[in-house]
Amino acid sequence: MKKIIYSALAVSGLLLGSCSDYTDGLNVDPNNFTDSPGNLVLGQVGLSVASLSESQPSRYAAIFTDQFSGCDRQYEQYEAYVVTAQDFDDSWDDIYADGIAQAKFVREKAIEEGDAQLEGAAMILEALLFGETAALYGNVPFSEAGDPFEFPNPSYDSQTEVLNGVQAMLSEGINKVGSSQVLLNAVGVFATNDATWAEVAHSLKARYYLIAGDYPNALAEAQLGISSPTGNLEAFHTETNGQENSYYQFIVEQRAGYLALCNNPLLLRLMNGTTPRALATPGDAERLAVYFNDDFTEPNTAAGGIFAADANFPIVSWIETKLIQAEAAARTGGDALTPFNEVRAYLEATYGGSFPASSSSGQQLITEILEEKYMSLPGSLQVFHDMRRTDDILGTLKGSGSSIPQRFLYPQVEINANENFPGLEDLFTPTPVNQ
């Protein structure tokens, strides 16, 4: 009897002991990869950049700067500058989890693979994401971001530190990318044109110096930036489902009537002349047809319009670079008229009509430059940065408030999940660079 018990126990013991063989190694996912080469992920970073530039953040910026009106349901609230932390959840998530975290992964992989060019391209895109985030939100996680094991609760670095970090990242990126073209990385997300990483990076440096108010450096970098309109960094769009222009998707397919012209926004008024421009431009009449639909109820989403399904969306453009150069020069006593009038000539060539050159100077010239930038970059976050930096020089304030929004609110997801959350800032409190 006892023999049987002991042998039974022994057998069970043996079986159990050898049984980790039975269950080991099965918990490896056969449906998903657990690793990826770096260059494959760069495209995702690109999509995050594109989304930041033309999706919800861009729509907020366009409404806050009165380029368009918010006309239905939640968008009516935004029109009145009423937003909550929850409204910024998915944008923040897209930037950090879908963009910055992926860029850091690409950089790691690129270092492993010894691909300096790829590393540089990832750094440039990552810098763009950080730069815009700092410009929009103020103090944001930077040095501790993207490392959930060491920094599960990233602390928030000051806006200045982040912008400095962005400049350093861009410089290093420039060193690594050499003269490579954007299309080299087969990113697919960006339009295939003459854009080079180095020029894009210089334009970005100019942009972030401008935001920080460092006009001499902005001028220097702008001159090294995108040198022709075929060198833009643009998000590529076609009529294929999932590849259409984001504004088109929003206005035509998803939320018709939310983003329109119901309150006669400033962009419309400047372009149709009901509000006189600082620099008279008859050619605006031609531009009007491209920007807005026939009965002037909403932006133009038909073929050929600014938000047609296949309209590429500029992320960093020659126009922006030249206008940065012009404004920086105007503020530092350099030659502002040359770059500014280059832009005017280009607009005339593009739209037809008359875009007379400017011969102004001083504050008038600066106003004209910023006004042109406002009108030539529809849906651009840069316009929002400009208005905050210049104390609303174009008078975009609408409604009954006394100030335009000065930032994006920190998102609810950070409030809930980040132990080092520094506290919610009021929408109308300027970010440090603008204080």
Added chain:
Amino acid sequence: MKTKLNGFLALLLVLVAQISFAQTKTITGTVTDQDALPLPGASVLVKGTSNGTQTDFDGNYSIQASEGQVLVFSYVGQETQEITVGASSTINVQLLQSAQELGEVVLTALGLEKKKDEDLSSSTLVDTEALQKSGETGVIQGLAGKTSGIQITRNSGDPGAGAYIQIRGQNTITGSASPLIVLDGVAISNTSVGSGVGGVVQQSRLNDINPEDIESVTVLKGAAAAAVWGTGAANGVLVIKTKRGRGAGGSRMSVNVRSSVAFDEINVEWDKQDKFGQGLSGAWAEDFALSWGDKIADRPGGADVFDTSGEYFEADSGNLIYPITEKRSREVFNDVNRDQVFQTGVTLDNSVSIGFSGDNSNTLLSLSNLDQEGIIRGQSSYNRKTFRLNHEVNLTEKLTARINTNYSTIKSQRIQQGSNINGLYLGYLRTAPDFNNTDYKGTYYDANGVAFPNAHRAYRGSVGTIPVYNNPGWTINEQTNPNRVERFIINPEIQWQITDNMIFTGRYGLDYYTDVRETYFPANSSGIPDGNYARTEIAEKNSTWNFFLSSNYDLGEAFNLSWILGTQFEESDYHSIGGTSNNFTNPFLGDLRLFGNADAANELPFLFKQKTRKNGAYAVINAELFNQLFVELTGRYERPSTVEDNVFYPSASLGWAFSNIIPENNFLSFGKLRASYGEIGIEPQPYATRTTFGPGGVGSSWGDFLAAGTYGNPFTRSTTLGNPDLTIERIKEFEVGADFRFFNNYMTLGFTYYDRVTEDAILPLDLAPSSGFSNVLANAAEISNKGIEIDANVNIFNQGDFKWSVNANFSRNRNIVESLSGVQSVFLNGFTGASSRVVEGEPFGALWGGRLLRDAEGNLDLDANGFPQLDPEAGLIGDPNPDWRGGLGTTISWKGLTLSALFETFQGNEMWAGTKGVLNYFGISPETANETTAPTDLVNASGTVIPAGTTFRGNIGDFGAGPVALDQSWYLGLASGFASSHELYIEDASWTRLRELSLFYSLPTNMMESIGFRSAEIGVTGRNLVLWTDFEGVDPDLNLTGASKGRGLDYFTNPGTRSYLFTLRLGL
């Protein structure tokens, strides 16, 4: 003198010597049961020793005993007998059936039988006869209302629709919610794949089994009872045993035939108004979505005026349909449209089983065919054929082998339902009363005479090629959703009697099924102008090895010990492969269903694989002391493949049958107190330990998105962080209870209180996105279930030919989500608006949605017009869990007649009446068609004043600021089912129903003998005959989201049914 004494002493010595050295001899004999049939496996013990044996297949035994010793003959379910060994060496015994109900025997987790009086758990046995009399087509539905602690909710009344089973409460957020199903000692699959707010109603795999094959079902509700199964048993266990072959009536062979026909009809339906036509604000408008048009009775009458100059629709019926320029007709088509879609469903269910009891074996062969044409016309049906062969053979005196096999084949056609413009109820209910749905398909000719074949028309698109919502006729006839299941279950088992009281059992179980599903939308289905086809092939294989030793000792009269020691290997292999094809190149498919009929970019394959294994060793020790104290200890050591270490699950139970020490009396015949503690678990989902990479893409919550597939398929690292520390969810339960029998066993009462907590429940935890990840799956939640269960049975009358018994059960469960570690809520199922969620501190599955604005005291904060306003923040709006549930059944039999009834009730649960809200918006619900005259000036929701004396379409309401007009502006505004005012439509869904009512008649035996049958029984059963509920429009005992954990939402759920069943049983 001395000599006499010496002689006497010597004699005494010799006598004593003779007694002490009395020869043991071999006793043989046969043990039979009350029908004089041999009783195999009966236990024969020499009392007071550990000497025992069992009878063989012929009921024969052989044992060594000496004269004067007592042999104890016993068998589960029969009365024990004790016979003293006398001079004879042959002792034949007949053991009669136990006077108590057969419900005395329950199955343990390993599928072994145990006397209920000795059972220390809260397990209950379901009366199989009642299960089969209920006539339900599936095992799961047949369980409803029969025992405490179990909740069965059907997905819908569609043929073949599955159901969810909830034992006690919900224990997990991300894990499986199904209880473990053990069939003949082996776990089988009860997977239900694909339940959402739209699509088709899915089946449940447990319903593949023929209910006629089942001998007993035991529900193990507590953790202690199920602890030997470890992970997987967290939601309770249903232990099912299938029949073994046996002869009957003195013959070795028995044939049983059962044939039934059932008629199903809808039990609760939505009413549609028939007073106002299609249109808005009192004016008729063709193709308009809503029915807020003109008053039909005010129309001139006669035929409509058509525009025959341009486009028209030529229906397949030959009718020519033109655009209407003036709507004059007063015809309403609610009945015509209903008859287009619904019918009385007919179900034919035939089964035959042959049992044979041979010298060394017994065999059961059983076949069945269930054919169900449901309540919906068109492509809606369910056919199930099953074949079972159970064979048990005595290979040698000590070796028994058994093999049970089951093959089920299912063919079914399903109808699209729910929140789905291609669904049945959505298009059907929203159709305006003055629109005739009969002609739904034909050829459309445009203004230039160009023909567009295969055109589809409905009330939102009466002359055109494709309407906004499907015509119900198109949904049921043109769209097809076939499904084919082939299932094989094989359970061989070997039992080896190693010694007299040690048995080795080895089992293997194989459960393999393939499930092929297709959905086909022809071109011009709403929203799918160019057609869509998808096919999924699922295959799941579960295989189990289970070996255990069991032994039983009688150590003296007062101590009995038995133990089981075993080991188990389980493997589950699941894969699903298929593809979708969108935008057909050639739209005229006919019966063809294939890939290759679309652009490469529109054909997407998918593949999903999953394989897990589990290895465990377990031990069970049972001790019985002094005939009244029972102790059970179990332990299971397990290693699941989804977790990095071994896991241990203990349980301990204690029981005291105190009635064994009190003197016999007429009041308390049996009483037992029991307490137990047990731990079981749920394994984490596989493959969650590593962060994955896959195609990316970025989109905003507003719907615009940039897809990876169009941009060269860039990969992204998942924003869900892999968690290598993921471990099992552990459930700890403490249970106390009592079982009583009163009045000489005429009344039984069982009572249980349980307190269960799930620790380390897994949920997705939010991470700060600036860390680079959005969430991580972590063991971070805690869920509790506390409740009581009461089961009672009273034999009110049991005299001669007349018997009357009543049974009742009561359950109450509090299922609270104790902690979510800071996460506010987790979505289970539902919509962006109204959903069923897990919310910290609230009942599981709480309903969440938009709320009305309230002030600090909780009163409605009304606007200037006296109407409620919307609270900008969504929150909790209801609780779908019942406060208590109960069942009350009664059986009356007299001679051959048996009448039984079962009432069931659910009280205190709430449901979101989404359909009602939307039908209010569409102006379809009768409530919106009332014509009310304003007694004073009334304001409507837009602020317009309706002067006194005006008759308007709508009602008068009062939200606290005085009477207001509830007219079109109210029903299209805040009261619209699409508005974010979901709180408005939370309603009490408590119900009470007559679940079953049946009358059966067994023909008397003398009549039978003359015909040549052994037995015959005819009966009539009604299911779901009467429903008492305040919830309107649909049976609240259905669930839109099927067998998922989300509950309490009604949104165009397909209707439920009431049935009338006629059964004939014959025995040969």
